[in-house]
Structures are given as structure tokens and as C-alpha cells.
Amino acid sequence: MIRAVTVQARLLLPRSYACQAQAASRWPLVSRKPSLLDYLQLPEHHGDMSNAYPTSELAKKSCVPCSSKDLHPMSEDSAKKLLDQVNGWELTTEGGILKLHRAWKVKNFVKGLELFQLVAAIAEEEGHHPDLHLVGWNNVKIDVWTHSVRGLTDNDFILAAKINHLKLEGILSKRANAQK
Ligand SMILES: C[C@H](O)[C@H](O)[C@H]1CNC2=NC(N)=NC(=O)C2=N1
Numbered sequence: 001m002i003r004a005v006t007v008q009a010r011l012l013l014p015r016s017y018a019c020q021a022q023a024a025s026r027w028p029l030v031s032r033k034p035s036l037l038d039y040l041q042l043p044e045h046h047g048d049m050s051n052a053y054p055t056s057e058l059a060k061k062s063c064v065p066c067s068s069k070d071l072h073p074m075s076e077d078s079a080k081k082l083l084d085q086v087n088g089w090e091l092t093t094e095g096g097i098l099k100l101h102r103a104w105k106v107k108n109f110v111k112g113l114e115l116f117q118l119v120a121a122i123a124e125e126e127g128h129h130p131d132l133h134l135v136g137w138n139n140v141k142i143d144v145w146t147h148s149v150r151g152l153t154d155n156d157f158i159l160a161a162k163i164n165h166l167k168l169e170g171i172l173s174k175r176a177n178a179q180k
Contacts (some may be wrong), residue, residue, distance in 0.1 A: 005019075008106065023034075028141065050079050052093050056165075058085050058086070058157055058158055058160050058161035058162075059161040059164070061154070061158045061159070062126060063126040063127060063128040063154075063155040063156070063159065064154075064155060065157065065160050066127070066135045066146055066147065066148040066149075066155065067148060070132065071146065071148065071149050071151065071153050071155075072149060072151075072153070073098070073130055073146070073149045073150065073151020074151060074152050074153060074154075075121075076091070077100060079091055079098060079100075079152050082154075082157045083158060085157065085159040085161060086100065086157055086161050086164060087164060088102050088164065089144075089160050090102070091152075092143070093151065094143070095144060096152060097150050098145065098151050099143045099144065099145040099152065099156075100143065100144040100145065100152065100154045100156050100157070100160050101141065101142070101143050101144075102140075102141070102142055102160070102163075103139065103140065103141045104139075104140045104172055104175040105139055105140075105157070105170065105172065106138050106139075106140055106171055106172055106173060107135070107138065107170075107171060107173050107174075108137065108138055109137045111138075111170075111171045111172075112134040112137070112138060112139075114171055115133070115140055115166075115168065115171050116132050116140075117143065118166050119163055119166070122159065122162045122163065122166075123159065125154075126158070126159060126162070128146075128155045128156075128158075128159050130142045130143060130144045130159060130163075131143040131144070131145075138173060142163065144159050144160055146158045148150065
């Protein structure tokens, strides 16, 4: 009985990637559900290393608690300087609040929810959460900002960089992304 409870608990609790890898290695391969690790990709080494390296550095960092008194919103200039480390993300301002924004077209509604699940696992691990939108059944939009300071902090760029390392081949609409 204890084993059954343990197994149930393992499936439900968010866990760090390393734990997940270890846990996944112990599961019978026959019916292993894809874990978050199946969707994580390390940045491939392209010819041009100009912005592959900084992004992986950013993605290796961890967010600090948003309740920290040392957290302050960064200026728009500071945010612009960090943008080249988070490919595909742009700055937007909504209600006077500076945010990071990115949009994807996914294969279908369920794949959009799968993407949300992958992002949620990172957010829970980091204690830092994005605003998730799934509109017109296959358009995912994600906004990232630090609510406690009503602006952008390093936490937001770390979260965006980690999201950028998700392997999304099976989730994104091939047609839409081929056009990019
Ligand atoms: C107590 C806990 O740190 C806060 O509620 C966290 C949760 N996740 C968060 N996520 C974001 N994006 N901003 C926050 O201010 C924030 N605060």
C-alpha cells in the first residue's frame, strides 16, 4: 500500500529536473509518460555562437523570491540590453507595466495545453509565474513580468530563457513556424 501511495505522490508532486531524471530512470520503460526532461533541449552549438552562449547562461540561473526587498523593476534600457539573450521575446507595456511577451502557433488546442503544462513545471520550480493565454484554439501568448514590483526583473528573463529551452517540435504548428 505504501508503495502505491509513494508512486502516486511521485506522479503528482512537481520535482526538480534532476529528481525527475532519476525517478524516470526507475520507471518501467513500457508505459513511461513523457517527462519534462523529454521536452528540454540544451542549446545546439550553431556556427554563430553570438547569442547561443548567453541564453544558456541565463537559463542556468534560478529566480529569487519575488517577495525579496532587494527586487526592483529594471529600466526599459536595461530590459532592451537583456533582450538579445531571450530569442523571440519582445518588450511590451500594458497599463504602464513593462513586460516580456512571446507568441507561438501550436498544432491544436490540446497541444496548447501541453505547452502550458511544460511552462507550469518551470514556473513552479522557480516560484515565478507567467501569464498564459490560449486564444483562437491554437495561438499561445505568454507574458512575463514581476507582479510584486509591477515591472521587469532578472527573474523574468531567467523564466523566458528557460521557456526558450523547451523542445517544442511535437507541439508547434510546422506550417506557421516554417514561414518564420
Ligand atoms: C509568495 C510568492 O513568492 C509570490 O506570490 C510569487 C509567486 N509568483 C510570482 N510570479 C510573478 N511573475 N511575479 C510575482 O510577483 C510572483 N510572486
